[in-house]
Amino acid sequence: MRNVGIIGTGYIGLVTALGLAEVGNRVICLDIDEEKINLLKKGISPIHEEGIEELLNRNIKEKRIFFTTDFQETIEKSEIIFICVNTPSKEDGEVDLSQVISSAKSISKFLKNRKIIAIKSTIPIGTLSKIREIFSKEGKKEGDEYELAIVPEFLREGKAVYDFFNPSRIVIGAEKDYVINSLKDLFSPFQAPMVITTPITAILIKYASNAFLAMRVSFINEIANICERFSVDVFEVIEGMKYDKRIGGEHLSPGIGFGGPCLSKDLMGLIKMAEKSGYEPDFLRAILEKNEHQVRHIVYKVKEQLSDLLYDYTISIWGLTFKPNTNDVRNSLAIKIINLLKNDGANIKAYDPYGMEEAKKIIKDVEYCNDIYEASKDSDLVLILTAWNEFKKVDFLKLKRLMKKPIIIDGVNILDPKEAKNHGFIYKGVGRE
Ligand SMILES: NC(=O)c1ccc[n+]([C@@H]2O[C@H](COP(=O)([O-])OP(=O)(O)OC[C@H]3O[C@@H](n4cnc5c(N)ncnc54)[C@H](O)[C@@H]3O)[C@@H](O)[C@H]2O)c1
Structure with a gap:
């Protein structure tokens, strides 16, 4: 049983919190959105995902999950803290890091006793240096008051709960054995290959994976549009392609394109x-x-x-x-x-x-x-x-x-x-x- 903190209780934060609570950890979830926290305290999920309210109510009842807007309480009571705030796009396509920066500022004041700060938000290379700078302004030293890790999330919305309990892989990007072992231990109840790597590689694994999925969508849409010109059914083309193990049939669904938050x-x-x-x-x-x-x-x-x-x-x-x-x-x-x-x-x-x-x-x-x-x-x-x-x-x-x-x-x-x-x-x- 570990004491876990979640910063940002949105789609990823809530599912992560519930998954970790369900396997026996004590999880404290923070959000700056008071309305969201009040709903969650009552056992109402702000997001629609199969099985989520059941998990929420069971873990509230078993006193394994708590909700708050208080940073001090969250940081002090947690050994491992996941940053799960959003990283949307700016107009020009750059990643908007304002939620990450502001949450890091709030966390920094209360860091002590080598807390592990694990980032689940999808962040570009260079963000860790920004976080280190924020912590250092508060006089906090890596190795003393905190450690950093990148733990990207790969779950799919719509199947979020299932995916959290049945992950395709768990990627841990960290340098020190203490951090790696703590995170390996935390995720050990979930049966999946673990990829232990450097933080920067973990960042690129997440970006490359999403770019690859996007590529499959754009690729099959291109083929579908060509099929339309020749009155050929694209599903028959896919049927004939998918048995090739190098291709496979997953994520080849012609349609309107890829939307969504990621x-x-x-x-x-x-x-x-x-x-x-x-x-x-x-x-x-x-x-x-x-x-x-x-x-x-x-x-x-x-x-x-x-x-x-x-x-x-x-x-x-x-x-x-x-x-x-x-x-x-x-x-x-x-x-x-x-x-x-x-x-x-x-x-x-x-x-x-x-x-x-x-x-x-x-x-x-x-x-x-x-x-x-x-x-x-x-x-x-x-x-x-x-x-x-x-x-x-x-x-x-x-x-x-x-x-x-x-x-x-x-x-x-x-x-x-x-x-x-x-x-x-x-x-x-x-x-x-
Ligand atoms: N949604 C997905 O399917 C998915 C999948 C994999 C990875 N990710 C990544 O996970 C991250 C989170 O995505 P999401 O969809 O869960 O976002 P979200 O918008 O649903 O949740 C973010 C939460 O953070 C809270 N927040 C904002 N600023 C805060 C602060 N300063 N302190 C504390 N809380 C704050 C918001 O109120 C919100 O509840 C993103 O980086 C995203 O790219 C998302």
Whole structure:
């Protein structure tokens, strides 16, 4: 049993805290957002993830997890402290380190007795020096009052709890045996290969992994768009590719592109890091550019069915979150696509099973509906932008009766094209018809 502190109780902080508490540690979670902390104290999760509230309530009851806004209490009571604050992108693609810097400043005052500060936030090379500088201004010395480590997180939103308990690998970036052994011990209940490396390598492992995943998305979208030109089904192409072990079938899902809080911001972060080092990362730039093209390709598919200007049309959007099984709409491409359609005059009706409250905060002038049928009533076209399982259960007969025109653009290839067409719909997926 270790005493663990979590700084920043968002998606990553909360799941990390719950995972570590569940295996027997005593975890104290801090956030500067009082509202969030108050909800969590009551056993209410601000994020939607399968199994999360059950875990939360069990660990509160067993007195293994605590919530606070008090830095002093958190640091003093913890031996290992994880920084899990966000590192979003600035306008120019640089990583915005303001949350990391401000949390480090708050932590620095209370450091003593060789606390291990393990960074889970995705941070660029050079950030550790900034943190050391902050600690040193408070008179704190590495090796005496604190130690540093990089422990990147690889879990997927939507499957966060499952992934935390079943990690693909655990990467520990640290120099000293004391730090490495403490972190190895903390993560020992989770069965996964452990990669022990230097902090700078751990940083690059995280950025390279996300860039690779982004590359697979952009790659298969490129192939899907080519398939459309030749009326070939991209899924048949994937079927024939995936048995090659060098390729595999994972993460080859043609669609609207990669959105969400991580892939594009981390790709941009890596591009900036490379540029600063004097290297021109042309290939990484192309991945990002392809992603932007894909969004325009989806809008083009809508216009191809309706018209260049969309003033006379109502479009029904199914799905607002950046992926299914989460309520996260940060950098959701669905929102980006809605904005492009609205700019061209479209009237938008939308439905999402869990993302509407978050979406309402960032996108107005949309008619939010209670289900897909209400969203589709009197619409000229259905545009599916998140692959929620419930969309698969659509009653095509009912949908056709409600719509003005029976047109479906399936941006996430979730419906069966044959079934849609048999019911009299014009159906267009991505890379298949
Ligand atoms: N979300 C993911 O799927 C994912 C996956 C892997 C890695 N990551 C990385 O993990 C990090 C966290 O991402 P997230 O999605 O959990 O972010 P988040 O925005 O959900 O959570 C960050 C939390 O930190 C709090 N916070 C902000 N400033 C603070 C401060 N000074 N002191 C204490 N708390 C503060 C915020 O109130 C918020 O609750 C990012 O670097 C991200 O790139 C995220």
